[in-house]
Amino acid sequence: MSGSRSSRIRLLLPGAAAVCATVLLATGCSSDSDSGAAGSAGGRLVGDAPAVAAASGGDALQSAYQNTVRNVLPSVVEITTKSDLGSGVIFDTKGDIVTNAHVVGGAKTFKVSLASGGRALDAKLVAAFPANDLAVIRLSAPPDNLKPAVFADSTKVSVGEIVLAMGNPLGLSSSVTEGIVSATGRTVSESQNDSASGTVATIPDLVQTSAAINPGNSGGALVDLNNQVIGIPTLAATDPQLGSGAANGIGFAIPSDTVTRIAGQIVRTGKVTNSGRAALDVTVRGVVGPGFQAAGVAIVSTAKNGAAAKAGLKAGDIITKAGRTKITTVQSLTEALAGMDPGQRITVDYTRDGDPHSVRVTLGSL
Incomplete structure (x- = not known):
């Protein structure tokens, strides 16, 4: 699906064409040395027990961090092309490595x-699936000491969970940052490397x-303290007030269940046959109405025996609604479909030769 886009999300790859997610940030931090000293003194006056307990808790957390780094970092690799650098995660002992589609380009x-x-090892592309920004490459001569990552059940990931991001940000190999899971279930649109075509992956x-997620972290590992990969970092937001400056603390990762489903198919068959993503099986472009306002998406072509074609939709039809979502742009259509399932039946509103119509469509698979 191709067309223009308005969302702004940054790809995490040095040198790649980047656009940025619009985010509103608020900060509120103060420092007062006098009150800090008083608080510290007050803590000592209470006695040693709280301080000892805090130290013990801190030591336990530090040990958990270090244990996770020791166990998972050997599964994270650095991937370089002739012009760019990213990260990857060892998928199996056969030399398959999962990374982002925008890393391989x-x-x-x-x-x-x-x-x-x-020494650096040679690898070749198995296949990429840009719709989910995932790809698999394979080592030509895998060594015996490969350590595949353990992937978590991402349906059990919860907000507030402590996580570590492992990768090669800015070329600094085997770097680790820490944070928490801030939210789950986010849907984000990003431009692909071929930004001139307007290609969008939702x-x-x-x-x-x-x-912290920085350029070069793409394709690396977002890891919980059970030594399991919960996701593959792919995007970082930026603050529009800072231009290209990163909006600290807002990064996104593809959940591990999606990673194992897509990568597993690529490893087994060399392609993705069941994405779990809904599709209309059409190529579309944006259209404008009076005042040059976005007014829907026009079907350029339909796939033979695809969902749209089977429902009677054809080139020239202008889609204005999918399910309950009003469709004004290509991005709004891709985002609407991202929340639907293959096989789901929806009502599609469209105009043909200026006349309004509706049709029931059984969605296909992306």
Whole structure:
């Protein structure tokens, strides 16, 4: 599906064309050295027990962090192409590595550096699935010491959970940042590398995190303290008031259930046959009405035997509503479909030669 877009989300890859998510940020922080000293003194006057308990809790948390780093970081790799750098996660002992589609871009061959060091290894693209910003590459000669990551059940991820982001931000290999899960179930649209074409990927069910996500973290690991990968970092928001400056503490990761479903199919068959994503099976473009206001999306073509074609929709029809969602732009259609399921029946409102119509459509699979 192609067309213009208005949302602004930044791809986490040095040198890649980037756009940014519009975010409103508020900060409220004060510092008072006198009150801080008084509070500290007050804590000592109460006695040693609270301080000892706090130290013990801090030591336990630090140990948990370090244990997770020791267990998971060996599963995170650095991926380089001729022009860019990103991260990846070892998927199996056969040398399959999952990463972001925007990390691989148009490249077919790669150099992969393991966290354990040593010379860079050769790898080739297996397949990419840009709709979910995922790809799998495969080491040409996988070593015996590969350590595949353990992927969590992302349906059990909860807001407030402590997480670590592992990757190679700005080329700083094997870096780790910490934060929490800020939200789940986010749907975000992003431009692909070929931004001139207006190609948009709308990714549902993203995990939002406060762990610092920087260019080069793409394709790395978002990890819980049970040493399991809960997601693959893919996006970072930016503050529009700062131009290209990052909006601290707002990053997004593809949930692990989606990662294992998509990557598993690519590893087994070399392609994605069941995305779990709904589709109308059409190519569309945006249209404008009076005053040059966005007024719907025109069907450019329909896939043979696809969902739209089976329902009687055809090139030239202008879609104005899908289910309960008013459709004004290509992005609004992709976002509406991202919240639906293959096989679901919806009502599509459209105009043909200026006359309004409605039709029931059984959605296909993206």
